[in-house]
Amino acid sequence: MALLYFGRDVLIPITLAFIFSFLIAPFVRALRHLGLGQTTSVCTGVLVVTLTLLAIGAVIVQQVGMMGASLPKYQDTIAAKIETLDELTRGTLGSLGGPAGQLIEHFTSDSGGAAQPVLQNDGSLKTPVLVEIHEPALKPFQLLGKVVASVWPPLETAGIVFVVLIFVLLEHESLRDRFIRLAGGGDLRATTIAVNDAGERLSRFFISQFLVNIATGLAVWLGLSLLGLGQALLWGTMTAVLRFIPYVGVWMAAFCATLLAAAVDPGWSLALMTLGLFLAVEIIVAQTIEPKLYGHTTGLSPLSVVVSAIFWSWLWGPVGLVLSTPLTLCLVVAGRYIRALKVLEVMFGELPALTMPQNFYQRALSGDAHEIITSAKRYMQHKSLAEYCDGVLLPALHLANFDLKDSAITPDEEEKVTSSIIAVIEALSGNPKWWKKRKRSSVLAGGGIGRQLRDQRISDTGEWQGSFDVPAGSLVLSVGLGSAYAELATEILVRILREQKIDARSMSFEDLDKPAPPEASPELVAIVCLVSVNPLQDCELMTQALERMRRDLPHCKQFALLLPSPFENPDLKTCVFPNADHVSRSYDDALHSCQRAMKGRVTL
Structure with missing residues (x-):
């Protein structure tokens, strides 16, 4: 930070040159x-960039000059409105200090700037003579020196920027190779990807922002x-x-x-319409155009x-305000590909x-089932319940299972997780009673969530x-195998299929040994x-369960659904089940397999 602050006179022109190079590189x-x-x-x-900047500067200077020449015509309107505002605020505006207070006092004073008579010692009134002090006229070389001293700093910065810009563009390929060698010559692939990603992102960002800002300016x-x-x-x-300055x-x-x-129009309609125009244009650009481009x-x-x-x-003043987004973007890209800087991507990146x-x-540990359900419904606007269970619910259950096996969570946290999971499953499967308080149960111990959810469903649909x-x-x-x-x-x-x-x-697998009800015919399955x-x-x-099902229900199709932990990457090549008609490794695949097998049959 000290280097960035004290070296800003050197670093700002170089940084500007590199930023301009990203903007001009596609054109070159x-x-x-x-x-x-x-x-x-x-x-x-x-040359194109130089002429563009000069044209913009010429337009601004010309328009400011015209505005300055026309402002005296609106002095009475400005004074009347300032006086009205001062009365409405009960003199608050007039009590302001600094240049603003002096300007308001100038417009609201009744003196008109004329000298007032002064009472003399002999009782007479005498009007003092106003005296103005003028510096002697500057000689030509003195005037030229003052002009040069005022314009030299920005000209010097601009000159450095364009000289560095030319050499950066001329040696673009060489600079990229040097940076790759310094940043990670031992892993050319990863470093090349990082450099290309940063360059493409910055180029797209600047070109998109430049076009959007031009379009916004034209609309205004x-x-x-x-x-x-x-x-x-x-x-x-x-x-x-x-608009290159974010937000403000x-x-x-x-x-x-x-x-x-407000100064031109005696009323307030023109000022309100002007503000409304800016508001409408900015809302359209910020809410519709920029999200798609950026x-x-x-x-x-x-x-x-x-x-x-x-x-x-804070470090570089107004120039730093303009450069803040591209500089931070470079840090985020660096954090994406350099492990030691990963914290930068986590802190500043848009990825969750x-x-x-x-x-x-995490939300289940906090007992915040409502937020989980809101997020799930937002996810399911574009995905199915089966896809949500495969991508979100099942991995979350495995995370809970790991902590339960290691006794890493307290009984209170376990109760919150249990209640949240029950509420989410019942809400997503269309049960309107999900908000009712459930009795305490462990995620995997005792009757378990599965038994509790099934009991709730039985209370709605009947004993069988x-x-x-x-x-x-x-x-x-x-039929579930192995555990609760x-x-x-x-x-x-079951809830996905229903x-x-x-x-x-x-x-459960143990229920297979219990006698079936008389009216339950095997042909129904x-x-x-x-x-x-x-x-x-x-x-x-x-394998044993498939053989038993094949023996007891020979007319049925035998499906196996394998749901291993996505965090352990188990090798399932040894798990071969020749007796199974189909083996699925996700709820979504199991759903589609059942739909194909049940095609043409009667459903709920």
């Missing part, structure tokens, strides 16, 4: 593709011209330039334009943009800090989870789906 490459040489293409690109110019506000071109140009730039231009409108361009979170603007403006399963488990007065071949029987956790996975499968109007019913959450451990049990 296009010129080279047309057949121009490297030097000619670079000089042409720099045309709108103010239709409203009849003077110097509309100035305010359109200022809007296009100041456009409102600086809006504030100045609104002040001029959605995958910067990779920065909104908060990081604000924090970086404060930080860089937690995955959806981690977020689910529905009537047996159904057509033959219309039921799907889901498998029973929970089975209950989730959500798709398939008459699915569940039971079309598919038996055996579910395992630990396939490597349940491999032998799965």
Whole structure:
């Protein structure tokens, strides 16, 4: 930070040159593709940028001069409005200190600037003579020296920027190779990807931002011209330039334009319409155009943009405010590919800090089922319940299972996780009673969540989870193997199938030994789906269960659903089940397999 602060006179021009190089590089490459040489293409690109900046500067100077010349005509209007505002605020405006207070006092004073008579010692009144002190006229060389001293610093900075810019563009390939060698010569692939990613992101960001700002400036110019506000071109140009300052730039231009409108119009309608124009244009651009263009361009979170603007403006002033977004973007890209800087991507990047399963488990530990359900419904606007269970719910359950096995969570946290999981499953499967308080139960111990959810469903559908007065071949029987956790996975499968109007019913592996009700005919079952959450451990049990189902229900299709932990990457090549008609490794695949097998049959 000390180097950035004390070396800003050197670092700012160099940084500006490199930023301009990202903006001009695509144009230079296009010129080279047309057949121009490297030097000619670079000089042409720099010349175009120079002429553009000079044109913008000329427009601003001309318009400011015209505005300054016309302001005296509006002095009476300004004085009347300031006096009105001062009366409405009961003199608060007049009590302001500094230049603003002096300006308000000048407009609201009744003296008119004339000298007042002074009472003399002999009782007579005498008007003092106003005396003005003038410096002697400057000689030509003195005047030239003052002019040069005032314009030399910005000219010096501009000269350094353009000289460095030319050499950066001429040696673009060489500089990239040098940076790759310094940053990670031992891993050329990763470093090349990082450098290309940073360059492409910055180029896309600057070109997109440049085009959006130009379009916004044109819209403001045309709108103010239709409203009849003077110097509309100035305010359109200022809007296009100041929009490079994140969040506040456009409102600086809006504030100045609104002040001029208030000074020109005796009423307040022109000022309100001017402010409304800026508000409408900015809402349209910020809410519709920019999200589509910048959605995958910067990779920065909104908060990081604000924090970086404060930080860089503190270090480098107004120039740092303009450069804050691209500089922070470079840090985020570096954090994406350099492990030691990963904290920068986590802090400033737009990607979520937690995955959806981690977020689910974290909210469950806090007992915040409502937020989980809101997030799940937002996810399911574009995905199915089966896809949500595969991508979010099941991995979150495995995270909970790890902590329970290691006794890493307290009984109170365990109760919160249990209640949250029950509430989420019942809410997503269409049960309107999910908000009712449940009795305390462990995620995997005792009866478990699966048994509790099944009991709740039985209370709604009957003892056997529905009537047996159904057509033959219309039921799907889901059986969990190995543990209460498998029973929970089975209950989730049943709810996924029933959500798709398939008459699915569940039971545990131990329930197979119990006598079936007299009215339960084996011909009612079309598919038996055996579910395992630990396939490597349940491999032998799965084989035995498939053989038994093939023997007891030979007319049924035998499906195996394997749901191993996505965090352990188990090798399932040894788990071969020749007796199974189909082996699924996700709820989504199991759902589609059942739908294909049940096609043409009667459903719920």
